[in-house]
Amino acid sequence: xxxxxxxxxxxxxxxxxxxxxxxxxxxxxxxxxxxxxxxxxxxxxxxxxxxxxxxxxxxxxxxxxxxxxxxxxxxxxxxxxxxxxxxxxxxxxxxxxxxxxxxxxxxxxxxxxxxxxxxxxxxxxxxxxxxxxxxxxxxxxxxxxxxxxxxxxxxxxxxxxxxxxxxxxxxxxxxxxxxxxxxxxxxxxxxxxxxxxxxxxxxxxxxxxxxxxxxxxxxxxxxxxxxxxxxxxxxxxxxxxxxxxxxxxxxxxxxxxxxxxxxxxxxxxxxxxxxxxxxxxxxxxxxxxxxxxxxxxxxxxxxxxxxxxxxxxxxxxxxxxxxxxxxxxxxxxxxxxxxxxxxxxxxxxxxxxxxxxxxxxxxxxxxxxxxxxxxxxxxxxxxxxxxxxxxxxxxxxxxxxxxxxxxxxxxxxxxxxxxxxxxxxxxxxxxxxxxxxxxxxxxxxxxxxxxxxxxxxxxxxxxxxxxxxxxxxxxxxxxxxxxxxxxxxxxxxxxxxxxxxxxxxxxxx
Amino acid sequence: xxxxxxxxxxxxxxxxxxxxxxxxxxxxxxxxxxxxxxxxxxxxxxxxxxxxxxxxxxxxxxxxxxxxxxxxxxxxxxxxxxxxxxxxxxxxxxxxxxxxxxxxxxxxxxxxxxxxxxxxxxxxxxxxxxxxxxxxxxxxxxxxxxxxxxxxxxxxxxxxxxxxxxxxxxxxxxxxxxxxxxxxxxxxxxxxxxxxxxxxxxxxxxxxxxxxxxxxxxxxxxxxxxxxxxxxxxxxxxxxxxxxxxxxxxxxxxxxxxxxxxxxxxxxxxxxxxxxxxxxxxxxxxxxxxxxxxxxxxxxxxxxxxxxxxxxxxxxxxxxxxxxxxxxxxxxxxxxxxxxxxxxxxxxxxxxxxxxxxxxxxxxxxxxxxxxxxxxxxxxxxxxxxxxxxxxxxxxxxxxxxxxxxxxxxxxxxxxxxxxxxxxxxxxx
Numbered sequence: 028x029x030x031x032x033x034x035x036x037x038x039x040x041x042x043x044x045x046x047x048x049x050x051x052x053x054x055x056x057x058x059x060x061x062x063x064x065x066x067x068x069x070x071x072x073x074x075x076x077x078x079x080x081x082x083x084x085x086x087x088x089x090x091x092x093x094x095x096x097x098x099x100x101x102x103x104x105x106x107x108x109x110x111x112x113x114x115x116x117x118x119x120x121x122x123x124x125x126x127x128x129x130x131x132x133x134x135x136x137x138x139x140x141x142x143x144x145x146x147x148x149x150x151x152x153x154x155x156x157x158x159x160x161x162x163x164x165x166x167x168x169x170x171x172x173x174x175x176x177x178x179x180x181x182x183x184x185x186x187x188x189x190x191x192x193x194x195x196x197x198x199x200x201x202x203x204x205x206x207x208x209x210x211x212x213x214x215x216x217x218x219x220x221x222x223x224x225x226x227x228x229x230x231x232x233x234x235x236x237x238x239x240x241x242x243x244x245x246x247x248x249x250x251x252x253x254x255x256x257x258x259x260x261x262x263x264x265x266x267x268x269x270x271x272x273x274x275x276x277x278x279x280x281x282x283x284x285x286x287x288x289x290x291x292x293x294x295x296x297x298x299x300x301x302x303x304x305x306x307x308x309x310x311x312x313x314x315x316x317x318x319x320x321x322x323x324x325x326x327x328x329x330x331x332x333x334x335x336x337x338x339x340x341x342x343x344x345x346x347x348x349x350x351x352x353x354x355x356x357x358x359x360x361x362x363x364x365x366x367x368x369x370x371x372x373x374x375x376x377x378x379x380x381x382x383x384x385x386x387x388x389x390x391x392x393x394x395x396x397x398x399x400x401x402x403x404x405x406x407x408x409x410x411x412x413x414x415x416x417x418x419x420x421x422x423x424x425x426x427x428x429x430x431x432x433x434x435x436x437x438x439x440x441x442x443x444x445x446x447x448x449x450x451x452x453x454x455x456x457x458x459x460x461x462x463x464x465x466x467x468x469x470x471x472x473x474x475x476x477x478x479x480x481x482x483x484x485x486x487x488x489x490x491x492x493x494x495x496x497x498x499x500x501x502x503x504x505x506x507x508x509x510x511x512x513x514x515x516x517x518x519x520x521x522x523x524x525x526x527x528x529x530x531x532x533x534x535x536x
Numbered sequence: 537x538x539x540x541x542x543x544x545x546x547x548x549x550x551x552x553x554x555x556x557x558x559x560x561x562x563x564x565x566x567x568x569x570x571x572x573x574x575x576x577x578x579x580x581x582x583x584x585x586x587x588x589x590x591x592x593x594x595x596x597x598x599x600x601x602x603x604x605x606x607x608x609x610x611x612x613x614x615x616x617x618x619x620x621x622x623x624x625x626x627x628x629x630x631x632x633x634x635x636x637x638x639x640x641x642x643x644x645x646x647x648x649x650x651x652x653x654x655x656x657x658x659x660x661x662x663x664x665x666x667x668x669x670x671x672x673x674x675x676x677x678x679x680x681x682x683x684x685x686x687x688x689x690x691x692x693x694x695x696x697x698x699x700x701x702x703x704x705x706x707x708x709x710x711x712x713x714x715x716x717x718x719x720x721x722x723x724x725x726x727x728x729x730x731x732x733x734x735x736x737x738x739x740x741x742x743x744x745x746x747x748x749x750x751x752x753x754x755x756x757x758x759x760x761x762x763x764x765x766x767x768x769x770x771x772x773x774x775x776x777x778x779x780x781x782x783x784x785x786x787x788x789x790x791x792x793x794x795x796x797x798x799x800x801x802x803x804x805x806x807x808x809x810x811x812x813x814x815x816x817x818x819x820x821x822x823x824x825x826x827x828x829x830x831x832x833x834x835x836x837x838x839x840x841x842x843x844x845x846x847x848x849x850x851x852x853x854x855x856x857x858x859x860x861x862x863x864x865x866x867x868x869x870x871x872x873x874x875x876x877x878x879x880x881x882x883x884x885x886x887x888x889x890x891x892x893x894x895x896x897x898x899x900x901x902x903x904x905x906x907x908x909x910x911x912x913x914x915x916x917x918x919x920x921x922x923x924x925x926x927x928x929x930x931x932x933x934x935x936x937x938x939x940x941x942x943x944x945x946x947x948x949x950x951x952x953x954x955x956x957x958x959x960x961x962x963x964x965x
Contacts, residue, residue, distance in 0.1 A: 081843065081964070102845025117840035119833050120956070130833050131844025133826040140825050182844075 031092055031108050031189035031221065032057050033078075038087035040070075040077055047073040049245045051087070055190060060212060060222045062232045062253075065242035066264050067432065067459045071225045072114065074242070075192050078223075079111045080104040102131075110183025111192040116175050120168035125150060127167055128182050146185070153184050157214055172319075173204040180211070184220075191215065192223045197231055201319050202489055202521030209235045227264070229257045229271075230490070265462045273466075275473045278497040280309035285450050285481045290340035292326045292505075300326045302505040303340070308450075308481035313472070314510075315484040315496035319524055323505035324485045325367060328454050332364055333357045344450055358387060361449030365439050365456055367485070369432075373439040376428025380420050381409035383427045384442050408445075416441040417467065433464030440468060444475060451475050454485040469495060489520060561626045564619035564640055572612035575647045579608035580655035587662040589795040597795055600663075604654030611647035615640060649917075657925035666913075666920060668799040671808075674912025675873070676701060676883070678811050679866025680890025681897065681904035682818050683729070686859035688899055689822060690852050691835040693959040695751025696736050698887025699758035700729040700860050704867025706762040709878035710770075712780030718872045721780055722807065722865060725872075729864020730857050732758060737856040741849050744961045755887070763880045770878060783807055783872045807869050814862060819901040831855055835955035838962040848962045863887075892941045899954060914940040 033055040040048040047070045055061045063071045076082045078089060080098030089096050091107050098104045104111075118127050125146045134145040147163040154161045159177045167175060176196060183191050193212070197205045212222055212235055226232050232239060233253050241248040241263040248263050261269050285308045292301035301323045308314045318324060329335040331342055333354045342349045349357050358364070366372035374383050385394050385405050393404045409423035416437045420430055427438055436457070443451070453472060457465045472495060476482045486492050492499055499515060501508040501523040508523045515529075523529060584607070586600040618640050622632040653659050680697045687694035694700075707728035712721025736754055740747040770778040783805040791802040801812075822828035830851060833841040838848045870882045889911050896910075897903025914937040921933055 079843075100845055101843045105845060111843070113843065117837070117843045119837045119840055121836055121953075122829075122833070126829060127840075130829055130841065131846055133829060135826045138825070139827055141829060 033109070033190050033221070033223075034090040034093070035074075035078065036088045036090065038074065038077060038089070039085045040073055040082055041085045046085075046245050048077065048084075051242070051245075051247050053240060053247070055221055055223055056238075057189075057221055058216060058219055059237040060216055060224055060235055062224045062226060062236035062239045063242060064226060064229075064232050064239050064260060064264060066227055066461045069242045069264075070245040071242055072194055073245075075111065075194055075223065075225060078104070079109060079192065105132075105186050105188070108187065108189035109192065110186060110188025110190070112176065112179040112183065112194065112196060114195040114198060116172075116179055118167045118175055118178060121166065123164050123166055124161055124170075124178050124181075125163040127178060128163075128185055132186055149185050150181055153181050157211060159211075172199045173201070173207070176200070176208070177211075180215075188220065190221045190223065192225070194225045195227075196224070197226065197228060199320060201524045202517060203525055205231065228490075229260055232260070233257065261462050267463065269462050269466055271462075273469050273473065273494050275495075276477070278312050278476065280312040280497070281479060283307050283309040284345050285483075286341075286343045287331070288341045288343075290327070290330060290338065290342060292323070292330045292335050293337040293339075294326075298505075300505045301330060304502075304505075304507045305340075306500055306507065306510060308483055310479045310481050311476055313476050313482040313484060313495050313497045314500055315486060315492040315498070316500045316502055317486065317489060317492040317520060317524060318502035320487045322502045324454065324487070324502060326505075327502070328364070328367070328452055328485060331357075331452065332362070361447065363443035363446065363448045363451040365436075365443055365453035367454035367458070369435050369439050370428070374427045374435055377426050379424045380413070380418065380427050380430070380438055381405050381423040383438050384409050384412050384445075386442060388446070412438075412441040412445065416471070431461070433460040433468075436460050436468060437464065440471060444471065448475070448480045450483070451480050452483045452485070455487065456484060457486075457488070457491060465491075489517065489524075492520070493517070558626065560632045560637060561619065561622040564615075564622050564632075564637070567640070567644060568612065568615035568619040571615050571644060571647050572609070575608035575651040576605065576612040577609070579605035579651060581605060582654045582656075582659045584650050584653040585660040586649075586653070587660065588664060590662065590664055602650050602654070604650065604659075607650045607654070608647060611643060611650065614643055615647065618643070652921055652926045652928065653924065655927050656921070659924075661920060661924060664796045664799065666916060667796055668803075669916040669920065670909060670913040671800045672874070672912070673915045674908045675808055675811050676866040676869045676886055677890045677893055677908035677911055678815065678905050679869070680863050680887055681894040681908050682814055682901055683733075683859035683863035683866070684891055684894035685818065685822075685897075685899055685901050685904050686831075686862065687733075687856050688894065688958045689835045689955055690831050690855040691838060691955060691957040691960065691962070692737070692740055692852055692856050693747045693751065694733075694736065694856070694859060695748055695891065696732060696754040696758075696887075697863050697890050698883055698885065699751075699755040700732045700863035701867035701870070701883040701887045701890075702755075702762055702881070703728040703732045703758045704864030705870040705882050706765070706867075706878050707864070708868035709778055709780045709871040712872060713777050716781075718781050718783045719806070721872055722783065722868045725864040725868035726861040727864065729867060730861040733856050733860020733863070734853075736860070737853045740961060741852050741856075744963070747959055747961075759881060762878075766878060766880050774877075778877045780871055780876055780878075782876045805873050807865060807873055810865065814865075815901050815905045818862075822901065832955070834962075835957055838957050838960075842962070842964065852962070863890075866890075889937065889941055895954075896941075911937055911940060 035051060035053040038048055038051045039046060051074060065071050073082065077084045080101045080103050089098065096107055125143050128150055129141070129143060129146040134142045136142050150161060150163040153159065159181065161174060161177055161181065167178065196208060200208060209231065212224065216222060224236065236253045239251045239253060239260065241251060241260065243264060243266055251260060251263065258271055261271055287307065288305045290301055290304045291299050294300045304327065306314065316324060326335055330338045331349065333349065333352055338350060340350070344360055344362065347360060349360065370376065375386065382405065385408060388394055389400065394401055406423060412418065413420065413423060418437045418441065419434050427435060456472060457468055460468065472482060472484065484495050496513045498510055498512055499520065500510045501520065503524065503526040508526060509529045511529050519529060581604055583601055583603045586602065588597040588599060618636060622636055625632055653661055680701055683697055683700060684694050704725035708721040708725035711724035712718045732754060736750055739745045739750045785803060785805050788802040792798045822831065830841065830846050834846065834848050834851045842848050867883065871878045890908065893907035893911055894904045896907035897905070918933045918936045922930055
């Protein structure tokens with residue numbers, strides 16, 4: 028197997044006047060795991076799409092084995108030995124594994140008739156070599172994400188990729204699956220494949236990389252060895268010193284005021300996406316709900332808020348039944364809610380920051396009297412919140428959609444925390460938020476706990492769960508695997524996220 | 537409160553209402569009762585004669601003689617039994633098997649046929665003629681729905697089937713008359729259908745115009761254009777421009793004399809034979825070849841196809857064009873097989889029925905073919921029953937194909953899954 032050296036020289040990529048990449052130099056040595064570390068939106072994926080021929084660079088050169096190449100499409104990149112596993116898998120859900128692997132490089136006999144058997148054999152060979160356990164005839168939509176990812180890797184290996192680009196490959200995996208993936212990466216490296224590993228998760232990066240290149244705002248900040256301290260890497264990513272650990276006092280739980288009993292949500296297809304869940308939260312306590320994405324978290328929060336139809340069970344706050352109430356009444360009962368996707372449910376992008384800050388209270392005093400709104404009060408409120416939450420915006424009148432992810436999230440958080448709350452629910456409070464803002468948002472959540480509000484956090488990031496939780500509930504396939512105290516080992520939590528209960532025993536049906 | 541209250545993990549009760557839906561048992565039951573009351577108890581006294589073989593066939597089969605009222609009652613009891621079985625399964629929490637509604641539909645249609653024929657002035661029909669006529673009427677529908685399959689499988693919604701059929705019909709008549717050869721007309725019709733499709737392709741793929749809107753506009757455009765040319769060119773000079781002649785019927789010796797299937801399979805014009813070939817080739821192509829794998833990938837997940845070096849928009853463009861050509865051939869059937877001249881709006885909404893057939897057939901060429909046959913049967917039943925003189929008003933008979941379409945698509949098709957990217961333009965990046 029030949030090895031390939033990959034070199035990017037002065038790559039820039041502009042979208043309109045915005046430079047996603049500017050003057051980037053990068054050398055990937057043969058047989059190394061080279062990590063690209065940077066925050067969401069730093070330009071890592073754009074760079075890799077340029078390398079893979081999906082985007083044409085505005086300026087710069089790509090060299091493979093010191094020879095200048097010009098990729099006009101992914102086909103050219105694949106021919107040069109570059110394979111890519113995209114963050115959002117590029118698999119056709121209704122095709123079998125073999126059909127997906129064959130697509131684009133189909134073995135055919137006379138007249139273009141598919142000989143899918145050849146692909147099947149190749150998949151079995153690769154599967155055997157790396158211990159993938161992938162059935163070539165399974166439908167991709169029936170496979171768990173971890174296996175789908177292996178299908179993507181097989182796709183690249185069948186095309187004899189010498190350099191494999193993995194774009195945020197761990198975002199959708201459980202901690203165990205992540206560890207397996209890191210092992211696979213080491214095996215591939217031992218077999219002579221170089222890997223470009225894109226991530227913003229420091230732990231994984233330090234565990235597996237040979238070289239780390241940090242990217243910030245489209246530019247290379249510098250290289251670092253994997254032995255560098257996590258805090259140093261974080262500072263390089265953000266551009267200023269950050270603290271990675273949260274100072275938080277032990278919880279002082281008081282009265283239990285929020286009780287969920289036998290909550291079940293039925294999806295349109297008849298399955299229970301939330302299945303008989305019961306838990307409670309005390310005042311002054313944070314319950315963090317952990318689990319891999321898509322295990323019922325969204326439906327759980329929506330059921331509490333009253334957005335989901337077909338809900339049974341009971342949800343009581345201060346002894347009052349919330350199920351069946353209109354969303355408005357649920358919110359008026361003192362529920363603060365940060366939705367998981369701020370751009371869809373949390374903000375009205377084209378509205379100004381000031382307007383977004385009163386989306387829930389616009390029809391009440393002091394913002395409204397009679398039928399007219401009072402813009403001066405809205406503006407006053409905006410100035411105060413911008414100050415308090417350190418929202419970086421050109422002005423209170425700027426459209427909320429133009430702010431960075433972290434600042435948008437601060438707008439949502441500021442709005443939801445500005446009322447006196449009886450319950451605070453935050454779904455994915457720091458998804459797509461820069462490391463600096465994470466620190467701030469976490470502090471605010473803990474502060475809300477400390478004034479005696481029951482707090483429920485839903486997060487797919489295990490680090491965040493461990494950081495914030497006083498107790499941890501783990502969801503798997505809509506069921507509660509168990510509720511464990513903070514300080515439960517990572518491994519136990521990881522197993523629970525895969526459906527194995529804290530005392531052993533599987534919840535898989 | 538304790539720090540580790542563990543939630544109940546097992547024993548989540550299933551929600552009520554998760555039993556299989558009552559839709560199938562109830563609708564079968566209602567239909568069976570209707571059959572019992574109208575076809576059975578209030579059934580006609582005459583005996584219906586159903587001829588199976590034609591006088592000139594290789595061997596004769598005696599005709600079916602079914603007494604109207606008794607036959608109606610027997611068939612209705614059979615229907616009631618099937619509905620009962622479905623209800624019985626429901627009480628046990630099981631779904632009705634897939635064959636049950638289909639078998640029910642077949643028996644119901646047969647009972648309907650007996651009822652109508654026995655009540656007619658002249659209580660006799662030829663089953664062979666009924667089936668053969670159904671196939672003949674289905675030919676344009678099959679071509680139209682194949683066009684739809686090719687377009688939707690690659691991710692472009694083709695509402696313009698009607699326009700492609702009409703364009704093909706007009707061009708076939710014109711070119712066949714001018715050149716004196718219906719075969720040249722057939723080829724020209726394919727070209728005309730392809731041109732209509734290319735307009736759809738360019739606007740929806742390159743300029744990202746809403747595909748439904750382009751399709752509707754194309755239908756109106758082709759209808760107006762052919763109507764105008766028909767009035768200004770064809771009507772004043774019928775001899776020169778609108779006497780295309782017919783495609784010859786090419787019977788295959790001996791085989792064409794087999795009762796019922798002979799005329800369907802072995803006594804067709806070139807267009808009829810082409811239909812069978814097209815269904816087989818499109819099916820094989822879509823599911824067994826490299827071309828088909830790529831086409832389906834582009835229609836399901838264009839971005840995935842793109843990252844594997846497949847040119848999404850080129851694949852779409854040529855597939856849509858090919859689809860148009862096939863629909864064009866279907867259009868030629870109107871003017872070169874069914875009758876031998878063009879008239880205004882000759883396709884008469886068949887393009888939309890073809891669209892329904894492709895959905896009913898679940899985006900599968902063979903499914904679309906079978907669905908088209910069903911609609912062809914409905915069209916043919918309507919005209920044959922008109923001839924033998926039934927008591928049912930002709931306006932109701934004219935509704936038959938459309939009623940069948942609505943019931944088929946809304947009721948029987950259930951939850952079917954179109955190609956995921958159908959109707960969504962692909963923009964890189």
